[in-house]
Amino acid sequence: MEKRRIQIFDTTLRDGEQVPGCKLNTKEKVIIAKKLELLGVDVIEAGFPTSSPGDFQSVQEICKSVSNTIICALSRAVDKDIETAGLSLQSAKRPRIHTGIGTSNCHIRYKFNSTPEKIIERAIHAVKYAKKFVEDVEFYAEDAGRTENIFLAKVCENVIKYGATVINIPDTTGYCLPEEYGNKIRFLKENVKGIHKIILSTHCHNDLGLATANSLTGIMYGANQVECTINGIGERAGNTSLEEIVMIIKQNSHLNLFTNINTKLIASISNLVSECTGMKVQANKAIVGINAFSHSSGIHQDGIIKKRETYESINPKDVGIDKSSIILTARSGRSALAYRYKKLGYFLNQNALDLVYSIFLKYADKKKEITDMELKTILKKANLNKEKNNQVLHTNNTNSNNIRINVV
Incomplete structure (x- = not known):
């Protein structure tokens, strides 16, 4: 059986930097981005350009410094956000806009004071508008982990129809159990028209310590991209750890999966990110902790x-x-x-x-x-x-x- 390649989407420079007390300047971001390209990641999420002039500049400089890797910029489903993301990516050889909106009942009711129908309209508009700037558009259904599967499938089907090339299914609050998250991916694979045309992506948070397990289950049930960070840094308890998901795939050949990551560079980039962010790696952290190979x-x-x-x-x-x-x-x-x-x-x-x-x-x-x-x-x-x-x-x-x- 032919092995299936899993794309690695690294969001260290965006979601990873959202850790309180962690601030990277443009020079540091460019250095890390170059190392990520050497590491072999498929996509670098370089930042959230509309959030600040500094982030906009960082995305621009990363685009000029990286040759082969896809450079992605985040936006909300807001025209100004999308336009700013598009402008920041003008020098990228392979640009991608990552736009989306919350889809759970909690987000629709309390965050947007809206209705499911209006959320779908906004999702469609965001994808259509992003396509004016780049061909490669990734759509995120924020809080997909707590979104009802039937409505989530409807959202996905609509954004595929209007040009989304990647669909991200975030477990934004780290809510799902692995089997639950895996079944959500499988439901989408089996029930969304056109799903075979796009890349389905996992984006799992670690609030309950299940980010890596959920991402692994997601790809075993059909996802082809994992969104992760070096050392697992990120909002609250962090994100799926790149080194963990990559080494799980490498060590378990029976899964018939592979990535393009040069794993021999993992320790050095882990140290670089820790040094630049000031976020120390816990001693017992899998793969990169100081005690990981100590007895x-x-x-x-x-x-x-x-x-x-x-x-x-x-x-x-x-x-x-x-x-x-x-x-x-x-x-x-x-x-x-x-x-x-x-x-x-x-x-x-x-x-x-x-x-x-x-x-x-x-x-x-x-x-x-x-x-x-x-x-x-x-x-x-x-x-x-x-x-x-x-x-x-x-x-x-x-x-x-x-x-x-x-x-x-």
Whole structure:
């Protein structure tokens, strides 16, 4: 069976930047956009041009700096928004306007004080007006997660009729369960006339920690584009994490899916986005957290040393990280201690290791982590090169970085 390509729509520079306290200037946005193109994303949502002169300028500069990737600008279903988005994209080689409107009962009644019929009229008008500026128009049905499927299908069918090339089905409040969201995508695939002509897209928020799961279920039920951000940053609890959805697809070949992402660049762009936005990556964040490939439990460390796959489903090199880390704590065992000493150039036989390990545990009980400097201090404490208890402990010096410790 031929694999199906999933397009990656990155909205780090738009939805991602909406995090309180996160502000990127034009220079930083251009740098990140260039890295996203190298990463292999299919679409970069460069900003919301009507929101500020600075955002308008950023979209313009990104259009001039990116050669092959689709550049997308967000707008509401408002003529002025759409016109501004179109103007900002004039230098783009492959421009896209992303326009739309809320479709849930909650949005229709309380946000717009409107009716379903008028919402459809506004949706149609927005798509028709956007087509005057670009050929590629993506329509978002905001709060689709809480929109009744029959009405959502009606909206989709109408915007397809008037030229939408992509339809985005956002779970705006992170409300849906994976099966519920997947069934919504399947319902649209089976009930919307012309749906086969367009790209169906997921855009899931992480309010309940289900953004990645919902996006995955969405593409398994027929969506061909995932909207996501580097490090999962975004409004409130964030968006679907690019690195998570991409690596899930890469590691699970039985899904018969693939992306064009060069996964070996993931760690570097994660660090870049974290540095530019000031948003630190939580230590236990999947794929890119500092602890994602770190091991402190003795049982895990022993397994990793013997064969990496025993406790890692992902090779760290696949995401641009050199190697796994063995972190020495009070939970570490002898094999991890010997491994770390070997990395420092010290080779301990069993008797020497037992002696050093007993001293190590006393240090480790007082500290969260034992450093390389402290490992050398522990060796001195053990007095391995002096006569002790009627045993002669000596070192075989081959060079300063390769010391074999024996007990005779």
